[in-house]
Amino acid sequence: MRTRSTIKRSLATLGVLALATTPAAFGQGAYASPHPTVAQAAAAAPLTVAQAIGTQTSAVQPVRGYIVGQPTATTTVVRSGFPNDYAIALADSPSETSTAKMLYVQLPSALRAAWGLKSHPGNLGKQVDATGALSAYFSHPGMKDASSIAATGSTDPGDPGDPPPSDPGSYYDGTGGLSGAALKAKLHEIISKQTVLSYDGVWDALKDTDQDPNNSNNVIEVYSGTSTPKSNNGGGVDNWNREHVWAKSHGDFGTTPGPGTDVHHLRPEDVSVNADRGNLDFDNGGGAVDQCPGCASDSDSWQPRDAVKGDVARMIFYMAVRYDGTDAFADLEVNDKVNNGTAPNIGKVSVLKQWSQEDPPDAFEQRRNEVIFTTWQHNRNPFIDHPEWVASIF
Structure with missing residues (x-):
């Protein structure tokens, strides 16, 4: 009759010593496997x-x-x-x-x-x-x-129900103690490291970044605030399309990959409302806009609804830092004018600073920044993470 030691040696010879044995098999303590089971x-x-x-x-x-x-x-x-x-x-x-x-x-x-x-x-x-x-x-x-x-669920940055993200740790390393032009230059260096999307790729990105937190099948239009089906994108009446918050004619970059496809300033908007905004600069005042409650416009400016005035300002400030003329695109700058036309400028900076202060980043804007960072472009809008930097730079 073979002893327990003989059995164990036989198992080892067969290369199966890792199989756990039970107390019932040998009448005493189990033999433990060196590796866990699934x-x-x-x-x-x-x-x-x-x-x-x-x-x-x-x-x-x-x-x-x-x-x-x-x-x-x-x-x-x-x-x-x-x-x-x-x-x-x-x-x-x-x-x-x-x-x-x-x-x-x-x-x-x-x-x-x-x-x-x-x-x-x-x-x-x-x-x-x-x-x-x-x-x-x-x-x-x-x-x-x-x-x-x-x-893992609660930490999925793409879940609209998640709490707003915290400051992204080491992302802004090197900005400590900086202000003004030095801070602007350092932020440009940081946020210029990004994945560049195609213009077609923007459709998919916006369906993710601007998802309605109350209806995952819809997106929220930036100016009107309307929730509309993701599938309703296109160029027809009552479709939503890709609004360039920094009007693409201001610097003449069109839809070229880079500033023309940067989703930090591209947002869903109704085709008609998008056309009404055109390439107007931003300022207070004007008459009511059809299909855009709370918006106003006149011959030289556009005013979005109150809930996104700060969002618009921070998108404009991002563009002015990200695109500074060093990467084959125009040097985009804010100024305190309207009627900037095709010059690479948008105003009014005094109004935009006021909007940013009056409408601080909310959960929707913070989630959007996080999704762009983690899923699409892998860079951030620093003025959402640090709204206090607006006053320092502009």
Whole structure:
């Protein structure tokens, strides 16, 4: 008759010593597996990405991180133009750009339809819990044979019900103690690091950034405040289209990728209201505007409804900092005039500063800034995060 020790040696010879045995099998304490089972892993607290990178032992573990792109080579992760649904990269920060701080997650066929970035580019920036074997993928720290991936829910930056985000930590490093022109120059350096969208890509972005918090099938039109179906976009009467808050003729950049496609100043608006605004500068006063309650206009200026006056001002200030003439586009600047025409200027700065102070950032505007940062352009509007910088720079 074989003893327990003989049985254990036989199991080891067969390479299955890792199988747990029970007290009933041997009449005393169980033999513990060196690696957790899938069920045990699912019940464990998730590792950070940094911990997972340092735990490449083939153990099955849950890992929590933000989806920051698709790995296509050992040191290459793409954030747009995704070639397939085969893999995602996770990081501890949604703005991480160093592949050394990313975990490459191989997606089995069962998870590709839900989590592959070619099929679902909107997953970029979401925080998820992924469970699988921590093993190199693309000769890079990774996870293979993922058994499950689930959004963490409350921390998903794309959820309109989330609380407003806090200041994004290290994003504004280097601005301490700066003011005026020096602060403006540093902010330009920071926010110029962005993903540039195509003009067609703006449609999808706006359906995400301007989603109605009370109806996920709709967007909110910026000037009128109307909630309208996302599918109602186009160029016909009563459609919504892409309003350039910094009128594209002010600097003559049109719809060129860059200022012409920057969603920090592009918003949904009714086609007719968009036409009424045209390329007018911003100022107080004027007559009522059809289909735009609370708006006013005259021959040389446009006044939005009170609820978005500060939003409009902060979009204009963003554009004046982001596009300073150093990247093949006109140097956009605010001034205290109207009737700026095709000059790369918009006014009135005195009125815009007043609007920004009277209408501080609300939850909708803060969420919009966060979604642009985490999912679309990966840069921020600093005047939403720090409205006090308006007075310092302008």
